[in-house]
Amino acid sequence: MSAQVGAPRAFWCEHALLPGGPAAGVRVVLDAGGRIATIDQAEKQPGDEILPGVTLPGLANTHSHAFHRALRGRTHGDGGTFWTWRERMYHVAARLDPENYLALARATYAEMALAGITAVGEFHYVHHQAGGVPYEDPNEMGHALQQAAAEAGVALTLLDTCYLQGGLDASGHTPLSPEQLRFGDGDVAAWAERAGALRAEGDFRVGAGLHSVRAVPLDQLREAVAVVPEVCDTGTGIDPLHVHISEQPAENRASLEHYGLTPVGLLDEAGLVGPDLTAVHATHLSEEDVRLLGAQRSWVSLCPTTERDLADGIGPARDLHDAGVRLSLGSDQHAVVDLVEEARAVEMHERLTTNERGRFAPQDLLTLATGHEGLGREDAGRLEPGARGDLVTIRLDSVRTAGCDPSQVLLCATAADVTTVVRDGESIVADGRHRLGDVGTLLREAIAPFWEDA
Secondary structure, three states: OOOOOOOOEEEEEEEEEEOOEEEEEEEEEEOOOOEEEEEEEOOOOOOOEEEEEEEEEOEEEEEEOHHHHHHOOOOOHHHOOHHHHHHHHHHHHHOOOHHHHHHHHHHHHHHHHHOOEEEEEEEEOOOOOHHHOOOOOOOHHHHHHHHHHHHHOOEEEEEEEEOOOOEEEOOEEEOOOHHHHHHOOOOHHHHHHHHOOOOOEOOEEEEEEEOOOOOOOHHHHHHHHHHHHHHOEOOOOOOOEEEEEOOOHHHHHHHHHHHOOOHHHHHHHHOOOOOOEEEEEOOOOOHHHHHHHHHOOOEEEEOHHHHHHOOOOOOOHHHHHHHOOEEEEOOEOOOOOOHHHHHHHHHHHHHHHHOOOOOOOHHHHHHHHOOHHHHOOOOOOOOOOOOEOOEEEEOOOOOOOOOOOHHHHHHOOOHHHEEEEEEOOEEEEEOOEEOOEOHHHHHHHHHHHHHOOO
16 A cells, blocks of 8 residues: 555546546645545646546445345345344344454454445444443443454444334334343433443544433433433534434334324424434435424435345435435444445435436536535535545446446446445555455455354
């Protein structure tokens, strides 16, 4: 790998996707702190590092469950029902410990880096030992994720997640099952006390997660309003709050039958709908749900490859966008780790449901893939002076991209076409190879132990 943070670097990009649109022959100079000092169309200069292809800002994966990566290719027996998936997920969760979680998350985050992802929001709820007994360090699992991201070279916002109940039906909330005990803290106050001990450090930020309205009752949602700012530690004035919302119709039915409100309506009743909220999935929304989220300029994290893998449905992306909701993307269970594919899927799913093309322009797809602000990183995701020096280059000479218009690269490339990733001025991926080496081997070795007794 070439130069590290601490020394200015200059790159000459064959093509680049800038805030004002695509441009050819772009020179980017990073200062010693890893931020963009200057960027303009200019001739290459001696000493410049040449980036052939099209360069874009670092991508933001706003919804991840790192341990779900062990499920890829393991949940499709008997047709791959949701219950098959859930059974396999609990199988992996039960076997997690700080050591094997570190190995699995490190390899998963390295796979993300290879795909051009420079920041990830980890929706983290496996907090305790099996049976719910806390570790000596109550945040040991969170610290394993922090270390994993640092070693893989990806900036982490740890969305420490409150998970209190096992589910919701018309009669009310159900207790945690034995498989779920290690997720729970008892109540919102105990969750906030534990999670509030996590503090930002380097590229590590802390946000808040409430698993869902199934797992957090309304009285606890109300309690969360006061403590979410105490949990969050981004250093930016942004208090990211992420919640699974309306992922499946059954969730909506249970919420309406028990509370008389939709999941978004419950969050609004509790006072949690606001500009720092990210509603994850938001697949099955009413018109009023869309209006509420849009009126507050909330975020929605769309996870199209997971939503289609689990047969959850297609969310109202364009309706949300038109209502004023800010959209971002997540790879969730990592059936696919490819933010280019996630962005393209948003447009393609819109085409399937409306019979219209061009629902989102290519520049809109880049905006979807760079939703860093929802992770408390408002200074990332743009190629402009003062922004973080996060650069991702996609080749234009692969069998997928050869002959394409550089401005439309997100409609034909895949993660396999990423050649270069620089984060905060530091090389993470060069010539398509991660600094940790063979990521496929890292993944295989990390995942195999989870299935030895399966």
